[in-house]
Amino acid sequence: MLVLVGLGLDTKDLTLRGFEAIRNADTVYLETYTSFAPKNYIAFIEKEAGKHIETIERHNLEDDLKETVALAKKKDIAILVPGDPLIATTHSIILNEARKQHVKTEVFHSPNVFSVAIGESGLDVYKFGPTATLPFWSEHYKPVSFLDVIRNNMENKEHTLLLFDIDQKNRRPMTIREAIRILTDVEAQKKTKTITKNLRVLILGDLGKRSQRIIDVKLGAIGEKIEKELEGKVLSIIIPSRLTFAEEESLQRITKQNQ
Amino acid sequence: MLVLVGLGLDTKDLTLRGFEAIRNADTVYLETYTSFAPKNYIAFIEKEAGKHIETIERHNLEDDLKETVALAKKKDIAILVPGDPLIATTHSIILNEARKQHVKTEVFHSPNVFSVAIGESGLDVYKFGPTATLPFWSEHYKPVSFLDVIRNNMENKEHTLLLFDIDQKNRRPMTIREAIRILTDVEAQKKTKTITKNLRVLILGDLGKRSQRIIDVKLGAIGEKIEKELEGKVLSIIIPSRLTFAEEESLQRITKQNQ
Numbered sequence: 001m002l003v004l005v006g007l008g009l010d011t012k013d014l015t016l017r018g019f020e021a022i023r024n025a026d027t028v029y030l031e032t033y034t035s036f037a038p039k040n041y042i043a044f045i046e047k048e049a050g051k052h053i054e055t056i057e058r059h060n061l062e063d064d065l066k067e068t069v070a071l072a073k074k075k076d077i078a079i080l081v082p083g084d085p086l087i088a089t090t091h092s093i094i095l096n097e098a099r100k101q102h103v104k105t106e107v108f109h110s111p112n113v114f115s116v117a118i119g120e121s122g123l124d125v126y127k128f129g130p131t132a133t134l135p136f137w138s139e140h141y142k143p144v145s146f147l148d149v150i151r152n153n154m155e156n157k158e159h160t161l162l163l164f165d166i167d168q169k170n171r172r173p174m175t176i177r178e179a180i181r182i183l184t185d186v187e188a189q190k191k192t193k194t195i196t197k198n199l200r201v202l203i204l205g206d207l208g209k210r211s212q213r214i215i216d217v218k219l220g221a222i223g224e225k226i227e228k229e230l231e232g233k234v235l236s237i238i239i240p241s242r243l244t245f246a247e248e249e250s251l252q253r254i255t256k257q258n259q
Numbered sequence: 260m261l262v263l264v265g266l267g268l269d270t271k272d273l274t275l276r277g278f279e280a281i282r283n284a285d286t287v288y289l290e291t292y293t294s295f296a297p298k299n300y301i302a303f304i305e306k307e308a309g310k311h312i313e314t315i316e317r318h319n320l321e322d323d324l325k326e327t328v329a330l331a332k333k334k335d336i337a338i339l340v341p342g343d344p345l346i347a348t349t350h351s352i353i354l355n356e357a358r359k360q361h362v363k364t365e366v367f368h369s370p371n372v373f374s375v376a377i378g379e380s381g382l383d384v385y386k387f388g389p390t391a392t393l394p395f396w397s398e399h400y401k402p403v404s405f406l407d408v409i410r411n412n413m414e415n416k417e418h419t420l421l422l423f424d425i426d427q428k429n430r431r432p433m434t435i436r437e438a439i440r441i442l443t444d445v446e447a448q449k450k451t452k453t454i455t456k457n458l459r460v461l462i463l464g465d466l467g468k469r470s471q472r473i474i475d476v477k478l479g480a481i482g483e484k485i486e487k488e489l490e491g492k493v494l495s496i497i498i499p500s501r502l503t504f505a506e507e508e509s510l511q512r513i514t515k516q517n518q
Contacts, residue, residue: 006370008274008368009368010276011276012274012275012276012279013274013275013276013368014274014275015267015271015272015273015274015275015369015370016271016272016273016274016275016278017269017270017271017272019275020271084370084374084375084378085378086375086377086378086379086381087374087377087378087384092381092505092508092509092512095509095512096508096509096512099512099515107378107379109267109268109272109370109374109375109378109467110274110369110370111265111274111343111368111369111370112374114374114377114384115343115346115368115371115373115374116343116345116368118345118346118373119343119344119345119346119366119368120345120366122345122351122354125346125373125390126389126390126391126392126408127389128389128390129388129389129417130385130386130387130388130417131384131385131387132385133385149385152415156411156415158388158389208368246351249351249355250351250354250355253351253354253355253358256358
């Protein structure tokens with residue numbers, strides 16, 4: 001049997017069901033491609049579940065996928081995934097391989113950036129258009145499709161959740177300064193008048209963590225003070241469409257609480 | 260202090276953090292307006308946390324909101340919510356009142372129908388348009404706005420998650436037959452050619468529960484056999500837009516697994 005267990009967003013953010021599955025597993029792996037798990041969280045699970053947890057790289061997981069799944073025919077294998085196993089990263093590839101090899105699988109869900117962003121923002125869940133990701137640009141790879149998502153959502157009067165990339169090589173999240181640079185560069189290129197100094201954004205730092213910080217600000221007003229406040233945090237932003245009175249009220253409560 | 264603890268979708272689907280918060284609370288309430296919590300789940304928490312859990316009706320919660328929040332000035336109060344506290348139902352009203360009364364709050368997130376539907380469907384999270392709810396119709400209240408959401412999403416090549424209503428009075432979920440009746444009635448009225456016999460839908464039954472059942476079917480092919488299979492389950496559907504090869508592969512795996 002092969003189980004995927006979501007670790008959620010902060011220490012002890014996995015479910016009781018997920019924890020039981022870890023305790024029942026013969027072998028426990030930790031996959032950390034798209035997100036990081038706090039070290040003390042992993043140490044806590046190892047101690048409480050009485051298991052050694054082996055970290056595997058995503059590319060190893062994919063290269064050795066057949067072997068890993070084959071192992072699960074004889075033993076119970078648990079793969080731990082920060083966030084939710086089927087949201088934060090698509091682990092469908094593992095489940096598809098398991099299906100081919102007739103290996104039983106189970107997924108233990110958990111809090112994830114996707115639903116927690118919407119919940120913590122206080123904005124109406126029914127007013128969110130498609131989510132997009134803001135990727136790091138490299139010399140030869142400068143994707144801009146996130147701009148179309150933002151524009152379409154604006155036209156449809158929908159909020160946009162924009163998840164910032166993580167620098168895998170250097171194990172660090174994208175900073176707000178880097179994000180603004182990419183956003184303004186693409187605007188300079190495309191001239192759509194979407195990304196302006198007056199654009200209101202809701203910056204979500206360390207969502208779902210004890211260190212969570214939410215800032216409601218216009219793009220042009222983000223300076224050193226805010227950069228400092230967000231230093232080291234995993235970030236995403238919401239670009240809100242027109243807000244209702246109830247949404248504004250919640251937003252005021254949230255940003256005041258975070259001051 | 261006032262804490263909101265998400266119970267998730269099935270027994271033991273709350274997080275370790277959430278469970279600790281319950282154990283630390285002086286008074287524990289259960290709110291069950293939009294969703295039901297299995298009785299044995301509540302009994303389990305009472306036993307393991309050593310607390311009595313008092314069920315409160317949503318309207319009582321709202322009527323007595325000021326008093327409940329005021330209580331939290333002197334004691335630690337935990338309100339348990341099926342699903343995620345800020346997704347399944349918007350509990351922002353409680354948090355806003357707490358803010359007014361300067362009562363400290365904390366929210367413990369959990370698996371919820373919103374992110375689990377998207378994850379379990381195997382469809383691309385970035386391709387979902389806004390979610391909608393299919394409400395029960397009464398003689399004088401026949402809302403149809405969900406049709407616009409479906410149509411807009413289709414035009415934008417986006418998937419639609421459509422959550423079915425729950426009959427609060429009779430404590431039962433909407434059946435697939437009732438849902439099809441409303442969908443075809445609104446189509447007969449509006450004549451948009453959106454809801455046809457050939458419309459492909461992904462029916463999600465008891466999402467995130469051990470009894471989960473996912474069916475990939477055309478609307479016109481839903482008959483007694485499928486109705487029987489879904490009996491008593493909490494339902495929602497996804498109306499998929501054009502699928503990629505990877506999405507089709509995942510869908511095949513999922514619906515086979517559920518046979």
